[in-house]
Amino acid sequence: MMINDLILRVVTKWLSPIIILFALYVQFHGDYSPGGGFQAGVIFSTAILLYALTYGLDAALKVIPETALRVAASFGVLLYGGVGVVSMLLGGNFLNYSVLADTPLAGQHIGIIVIELGVGITVAAVMILLFFTFSRRVDPE
Amino acid sequence: MSLMLNLVLLVFLLVMAIAVLKTKHLFAMAMLFGLYSLLVAGLFVVLDAPDVAFTEAAVGTGISTVLMLVTLASIKDGHEAVSTTQRKIGPLIICLVMGGLLIFGTHDIAKLGEIHSPPNDQVAAHYITQGQAETGVPNLVTAVLASYRGFDTLGEVTVVLTAGIGVLLLLGQRRKIHVKKRGQAHDDQ
Numbered sequence: 001m002m003i004n005d006l007i008l009r010v011v012t013k014w015l016s017p018i019i020i021l022f023a024l025y026v027q028f029h030g031d032y033s034p035g036g037g038f039q040a041g042v043i044f045s046t047a048i049l050l051y052a053l054t055y056g057l058d059a060a061l062k063v064i065p066e067t068a069l070r071v072a073a074s075f076g077v078l079l080y081g082g083v084g085v086v087s088m089l090l091g092g093n094f095l096n097y098s099v100l101a102d103t104p105l106a107g108q109h110i111g112i113i114v115i116e117l118g119v120g121i122t123v124a125a126v127m128i129l130l131f132f133t134f135s136r137r138v139d140p141e
Numbered sequence: 142m143s144l145m146l147n148l149v150l151l152v153f154l155l156v157m158a159i160a161v162l163k164t165k166h167l168f169a170m171a172m173l174f175g176l177y178s179l180l181v182a183g184l185f186v187v188l189d190a191p192d193v194a195f196t197e198a199a200v201g202t203g204i205s206t207v208l209m210l211v212t213l214a215s216i217k218d219g220h221e222a223v224s225t226t227q228r229k230i231g232p233l234i235i236c237l238v239m240g241g242l243l244i245f246g247t248h249d250i251a252k253l254g255e256i257h258s259p260p261n262d263q264v265a266a267h268y269i270t271q272g273q274a275e276t277g278v279p280n281l282v283t284a285v286l287a288s289y290r291g292f293d294t295l296g297e298v299t300v301v302l303t304a305g306i307g308v309l310l311l312l313g314q315r316r317k318i319h320v321k322k323r324g325q326a327h328d329d330q
Contacts, residue, residue: 014263026195031278033192036286038297049207070309077302080295089261095291112278112287115294122298126305127204133313136192137215 012054019047041123051076069125076122175206192282
C-alpha cells in the first residue's frame with residue numbers, strides 16, 4: 001500500500017489539511033449551504049484514506065488508532081440519542097430540540113448542530129474503519 | 142439548457158452502463174462505476190438537489206471506488222471477469238419482468254413539479270412556508286433531515302454503525318492470517 005512517489009507524497013501532505021478544513025466547513029455550515037453531517041463525515045474520511053493510500057496503513061494508524069475509531073463510531077450515535085434523551089428530561093418529546101434553550105429557535109439551533117456532529121463523527125469513523133479493515137487484507141509486497 | 146444537459150448526462154450514463162457490462166477487466170470496471178456515480182451526481186445537480194449530489198459524489202465516486210480497488214488489490218487472481226458463452230434465458234426473463242414492473246410503477250409517481258400532488262400539497266407546503274420560522278435553518282434539507290425527520294436520521298446513523306460492526310465482525314480479525322502464511326517466503330522484508 002506504500003507508494004514511493006515524491007509528488008504524491010508532497011501533494012498529499014498539502015491536500016489532507018485542506019480536505020479536513022473543507023469537511024469542517026461542510027459540517028458546521030450545513031445549516032446555510034448544501035451539506036451536513038453525513039457528507040462532512042465522508043469528506044473527512046477521504047482525507048485519512050488519501051493519507052493511508054500514499055503513506056501506508058501503519059502511518060495512518062499512527063494518526064488515528066483503531067480503538068479511537070471504534071469508540072468514536074459508537075460515540076456519535078450516543079451523542080445523537082443523548083440529545084433526544086436530554087430533550088425528554090427537559091419535558092419535551094424525544095428529539096424535540098425546542099426545549100433545549102430558552103427560546104425554541106435557539107433550542108433548534110443547538111439541537112441540529114449537536115446531532116449533525118454526532119452523524120459526522122459516526123460516519124467518518126465507520127468509513128475509515130471500513131477502509132482499514134479492507135486494506136489489512138492486502139498482502140504487503 | 143437543462144434539457145440538453147440532461148440529454149448529454151443520460152447518454153453518457155447509458156454508455157457507461159454498457160461499458161461496465163462489456164469490459165472484462167475488473168479494475169476498469171471499478172473506475173467506470175466511479176464515473177457512473179459522478180454522472181448521477183451531475184444529474185442530481187441539474188435536478189436542483191445539491192445535497193444529494195454531494196453525497197453521491199463523495200460516497201459513490203470516492204469511498205466506494207476506493208473500497209472496490211482495495212478489495213481488488215487484496216485478491217491475487219481473478220482480475221478478469223469470467224465470461225460464460227452459454228446464454229441463460231431465466232435471468233433475462235426476471236430482468237425483463239422486474240424492469241417492466243418498475244416502469245409500470247412509475248405511473249403512480251406524481252409528475253415532476255406538479256403542485257397539486259399529495260407530497261407537494263401537504264407536508265412540503267408546511268416545510269416550505271413554516272420551516273425557517275420553526276427551525277431557524279435556511280437550508281430546508283437540513284431542517285427536514287435534522288429536525289422534522291430527526292428520528293429517521295437517528296435510524297440512518299444506527300444503520301451506518303451496524304454496517305460497520307458487521308464488516309468488523311466478518312473481516313476484522315486481529316491475526317493477519319494470510320500474511321503470516323506467506324511470511325516464511327518473504328522473511329527478509
